[in-house]
Amino acid sequence: MARPDQPTDELSEFAELLTHEQEFTRARDRIDPEVRSARRRRGLIIAAICVVLLLAAVGGYIGWALTAPVDQPEVTARAPQVPTVEAAAIAAPLSGASAISVAGADAYLGEGASGIWSSSGTGDPLPIASITKLVTALVILDKAPLTSADDPGPTITFTKADHDLYDRYYVQGATIAPMPTGTSMSLHDALAAMLIPSASNYAEALSSRIFGSQNAFLGATRDWLAAHGLTGTTITEPTGISPRNTSTPADLLTIGKLAAAHPAIAQIVATPSISLPGAGQLYNTNGLLGTAGITGLKTGTLGEGTSSLLYTATLDVGAAEPLTVTGVVLGGVSRESVNATVIDTLHSIRSGFHQVAVATADQEVGTISTPWGSSARLVVGQTASIFTWSDTPIVATMDIATPPTYTDGTVVGSITWTAGPNTVTAPVKIEGSIDQPSEWWRLTHPSELGSLLDAAG
Template sequence: MDRATRRRRRRKAWIVVAVVVTVVLASTGGYVAWALNAPLPEPTVEWQTPDVSVPPAVTIAMPVEGSAAISVAGADEYLGAVASGIWMSSGSADPRPMASISKLITALVILDAKPLSGPDDPGPTINFGEADRDLFDEYYVLGATVAEMPRGTSMSLHDALATMLIPSASNYAEAVSTWAFGSQGAFVGAAQRWLAANGLTGTTIVEPTGISPRNTSTPSDMIAIGKLAAANPVIAQIAATASLNLPGPGAMFNTNGLLGTSGITGLKTGTLGENAYTLLYTAILDVGTGQPLSVTGIVLGGFSRDSVSTGVINLLDSIRGGFHNVPLSVRGQQVGTYTTAWGSAGRMVLLDSASILTWSDTPITVTMDTTRPETYEDGESVGTISWTAGPNTATADVTLEGGIERPTSWWRLTHPGELG
């Protein structure tokens, strides 16, 4: 082999060696760049669900005497849709004497025939005659509540209705109903048609005052009548008036001594002898749901005014007490741990305290969501935790406390199988 041939072969060998070295170096450099920049594996998350103490079931303190029923509007999401109908009842569902609650029906029937535009509308003027004034003595002898009607008395329909409802003046109930319909027979006929038109088949009315025990109603009809009365702005305003002073009858005080107590806003009391005390009431309860609850309730045939009042207050307090703000967590509370493939770990803590409004013993469910850390630094948001009870959900952010040490370059270079 001549010298020129040997040179050509050596040249080719060096070219091959150079190519191999170049390929090896290029491959090593590419791996290093990839390993140092490849996505890290997801940390392992171990949740530590916060313990939540669910309150015990609330006991609704329904009255234990006579017959009672209650309706609650504005809380269907908590109590169920049935609550805005008849939510709870106790005692017999049969008709009982409604006593002076009859006057509430009388007022509704009169306003159906002689409507007022609103609470500020006095309406037509009523001039009372001698026959009207004689009613004072007639009802006084019967032991009914009466109000003065001096000779020459005249007043607006609004004030006459107020005198009938606020002190429960029976003589005004008959006088105004006769004025509106011309006779008591005509009034009773109108009242019966009004009851039928409103589907109140469980109610009977034979006279306007409630002094007759034949004026009867069922708890469910009483709830419906209470809602109709509360929806009438004239009656609602009168029923919520604690006292009034008018020429003729003078100073008058509402027979409903519970006005303003436990949220009670109306409506009408009645009594017809022993063990026949009645109360048809409305109340507004602020329980923290945003929209106050609207309550309509009835007690028929209670033992006494005091016992019925106590029973109603206890009932309303038990409803109000059934709504609770349940503590769920505190700021900084640990709710989990992040553990990484490279041996570092970090605490997951809540950024804020949380609580939730619940009704009675409504179950509270917990859901937890995590997000992959991007910086692994202290305070980074890494998820949320949510609690749900009925219609409400409370959420708190989860953060990384203290951060997590990122892997070393050596770990990256030596763990290619764990890199993304």
């Protein structure tokens, strides 16, 4: 009887399981809306947090990008090229010998310019002709000084023996000046008659009168030469008519400076002409006086091929002070050629000093550029030139500083040029302006901005 009941038990178990499943489904249906609602709220909260974090990040980036420091503009500067100047060529005689000394120009011409600055030909002794009379005058004034240029000194009265010198030198072809017996004149005027027309009869008469004899004069002359270190000079008589009166260019420069430093001699040799009682109107043999700045000193001629000139000149070349030139030419072929050489020499010295243009206003000397594309030029603020001699090297140096702003016209430094003793400076300024980077450039170029730490200061 039991077996027929078995299917009924299985159906009961199935019905019971079905009942439990239905109850679970009804319970689940009651719980799921709450779970879903909680999940939605949690998702919204997470989304909101993400949005806030994103907005904070974006806002922080924008704030940093708009305030972060940028690199200073790149400045490229270069000094303008210094112009090339040709060296001055100093004119020299084609024959004979010459030497030049220039005082007041050592800073331009180099140390030693006041000694022998330039020379040509031999340095050996050559005949000096009437340049001898400068030595005669210096030796006489060493024995009988004149205290000033206007001091007349003692009175000289010429005798018949003095007058006879006129005829003796006349037949020798020497330059002479009248000297009537009994004529009286001051030592100053007698020296003028000796030096201005180069009167040989006055040279012997004065030297004999002051020293008592020619032997005494020649002895005093040797002592005077030795005292001044003029070992290259030989004087055998007071006029220069003898070719045995010789000197070197170096010694003659010293003699010229001694003569130019003596007030009375300097005044006399700078006088173009003079009228003296008994002697009449006398004219200076130095036809270059007043030409090319020449102020003295003495000519000398013994004949063809023996023309000489010991000269002084004052040259205003544009320097702080005029230059004092002492020069000599010995053994020129003629008076005309010697004079032409001296004028050419002085002209070549004068023209060797010049203003050299080193920059013009608004000349570009550099650029300013930025990563964001803004640029400007660096230009010289004014035209500049420098005074110098010949091809003296000109050195340019630049000093550029970082300006507070990069605006048009801002002076950012200077250029200084140096040549010899002179310097000149010109400002360097900005032409154009450097604009600040745009906000868009800042936002789109983060790698070219400073760090957050930099922005924070």
